[in-house]
Amino acid sequence: MPHPGGTLIDPVAQYAHYNAIGTGLPQLGLSVTGGFVYRGSAIPGLQGKYVFGDYGAVSGPTNGRLMGLEETAPGSGVFTLTEALPLIDGNPILGHRILTLGEDADGELYVGTKTTGGVQELDGGLPAGGLFKIVAAVPGIATNTTLEPFKDNSIFYETPDNSNGAGDRLFVGNTANGDPRRGLLAFNLSGIVPGAVINTTSFVMRVEFGFETTPMSLHRLLADWGEGLSDSSSTGGQGTTADPPDATWNERLFGAEPWLEAGGDFKPTASGTTTVGTSGAFTWASGANSQMNVDVQRWVSDPDANFGWILLGDEVNLKTAKRFYSKDMSTASLRPKLTLNYTPHSAPAPPPFQTWLATHYPANLQGQWVDPDGDEDGDGIKNQIEYAYGFSPQSYDVVDNFSISQVAGPAASTDLTVTFRRDESATDLTYLLQVSSNLIDWTTIARSTAGGVATGENGGTINSDATLIGTIHLVSVTTNLAAGTNGKKFVRLKVDRQP
Ligand SMILES: [Ca+2]
Ligand SMILES: [Ca+2]
Numbered sequence: 001m002p003h004p005g006g007t008l009i010d011p012v013a014q015y016a017h018y019n020a021i022g023t024g025l026p027q028l029g030l031s032v033t034g035g036f037v038y039r040g041s042a043i044p045g046l047q048g049k050y051v052f053g054d055y056g057a058v059s060g061p062t063n064g065r066l067m068g069l070e071e072t073a074p075g076s077g078v079f080t081l082t083e084a085l086p087l088i089d090g091n092p093i094l095g096h097r098i099l100t101l102g103e104d105a106d107g108e109l110y111v112g113t114k115t116t117g118g119v120q121e122l123d124g125g126l127p128a129g130g131l132f133k134i135v136a137a138v139p140g141i142a143t144n145t146t147l148e149p150f151k152d153n154s155i156f157y158e159t160p161d162n163s164n165g166a167g168d169r170l171f172v173g174n175t176a177n178g179d180p181r182r183g184l185l186a187f188n189l190s191g192i193v194p195g196a197v198i199n200t201t202s203f204v205m206r207v208e209f210g211f212e213t214t215p216m217s218l219h220r221l222l223a224d225w226g227e228g229l230s231d232s233s234s235t236g237g238q239g240t241t242a243d244p245p246d247a248t249w250n251e252r253l254f255g256a257e258p259w260l261e262a263g264g265d266f267k268p269t270a271s272g273t274t275t276v277g278t279s280g281a282f283t284w285a286s287g288a289n290s291q292m293n294v295d296v297q298r299w300v301s302d303p304d305a306n307f308g309w310i311l312l313g314d315e316v317n318l319k320t321a322k323r324f325y326s327k328d329m330s331t332a333s334l335r336p337k338l339t340l341n342y343t344p345h346s347a348p349a350p351p352p353f354q355t356w357l358a359t360h361y362p363a364n365l366q367g368q369w370v371d372p373d374g375d376e377d378g379d380g381i382k383n384q385i386e387y388a389y390g391f392s393p394q395s396y397d398v399v400d401n402f403s404i405s406q407v408a409g410p411a412a413s414t415d416l417t418v419t420f421r422r423d424e425s426a427t428d429l430t431y432l433l434q435v436s437s438n439l440i441d442w443t444t445i446a447r448s449t450a451g452g453v454a455t456g457e458n459g460g461t462i463n464s465d466a467t468l469i470g471t472i473h474l475v476s477v478t479t480n481l482a483a484g485t486n487g488k489k490f491v492r493l494k495v496d497r498q499p
């Protein structure tokens with residue numbers, strides 16, 4: 001970045017190649033694809049973040065990953081790198097490499113990708129790819145996301161000032177001497193908007209080495225804790241001198257804050273238990289009503305209470321300790337993985353127009369364009385009016401229930417009566433019945449807003465607004481055209497939709 005003084009300032013954030021060991025940097029990706037500060041409205045959790053891509057990131061060079069960078073506190077000059085943005089259809093974007101990001105006038109973001117390696121793939125045809133809009137998860141439709149811990153650490157009973165914050169292994173369970181070690185793991189759930197319902201929770205950790213097959217339990221932590229730069233190496237099962245803000249056996253933030261109880265402050269009742277063998281992947285899984293699910297639900301609803309889990313082994317018998325891979329492991333597939341199935345903020349029903357589109361255009365992807373002025377079924381009723389009438393845009397409708405009649409009124413006046421159809425479930429529409437003498441100046445004589453009963457104005461009188469069938473109403477409106485004003489008249493129904 002250019003500096004006002006004309007020089008460059010240091011990078012505000014850095015990471016290393018996913019296979020570059022020993023740099024002291026998190027090994028997150030392959031190549032940065034520049035992006036934008038998100039100024040859109042569709043995904044509140046992204047606002048103010050610098051969203052960028054990695055060409056082919058942590059889970060293998062063919063999978064691009066969206067990344068986020070935000071200032072920890074405004075003006076602090078300290079930036080937090082977010083490895084994963086939980087988005088619909090997943091992140092990383094499996095099988096796609098990120099080539100470019102774009103932004104529209106509303107501040108919403110787009111990602112350009114390709115699926116294969118480029119020119120060397122020409123034998124098999126040109127690489128596939130596409131331009132995708134980043135959209136919010138659809139309310140009411142369940143989706144999956146997989147997260148790695150954003151911090152993890154080990155604490156050691158017999159070396160209470162030791163830790164292993166940056167180490168690529170976690171040590172949990174009893175040693176041959178009966179000295180327990182415990183694992184701490186926390187997850188950044190900020191991409192899931194509060195109000196979401198967590199349906200299922202599954203947590204996988206991978207063991208590199210152990211002596212015995214024993215049960216191991218996750219307990220919800222009750223206080224925050226730190227992960228510093230201490231690194232006792234892959235076989236350093238005693239840890240090494242803690243580096244603030246590392247957690248230790250006695251202190252949740254080394255040199256600053258003790259635990260209330262040595263060994264960590266956590267719920268005595270386990271949230272989940274599984275039997276862990278001496279090598280391979282082991283899963284703590286839970287259904288809807290289990291305590292692990294309740295924990296994650298709590299963390300989503302109350303981020304200030306999200307301190308993660310402590311992993312405890314068998315601390316009665318000897319040699320129950322396991323050497324797990326931590327989130328700092330260079331090989332991404334070996335890191336801990338939390339997979340959630342959740343239903344985004346289910347309270348508001350999907351917008352009625354989205355429901356109508358999903359009913360009549362089931363093959364269309366979310367966000368795919370449908371022309372509101374189109375008339376695919378050739379019945380002369382444009383798509384937006386098909387929606388307003390509760391019709392199908394793909395079947396020919398014979399009667400559109402729009403009619404005009406006139407009878408002589410008193411003193412050479414004319415009573416003009418118009419009927420139109422409205423769908424009370426189309427709460428995103430405003431129906432305006434309008435008259436004009438010149439096709440330029442239009443006067444509204446009746447309106448219905450947000451599914452409400454029609455009201456008259458400017459001399460329009462509602463005769464009836466009665467149910468025709470289901471949610472469809474037929475509205476009858478009369479206006480009196482006084483002598484001298486009752487020449488040629490045009491009538492139209494104007495339908496506006498709020499996005
Ligand atoms: Ca760690
Ligand atoms: Ca039509």
Ligand SMILES: [Ca+2]
Pocket residue numbers: 377379381386391392393394395396397
């Ligand atoms: Ca139709």
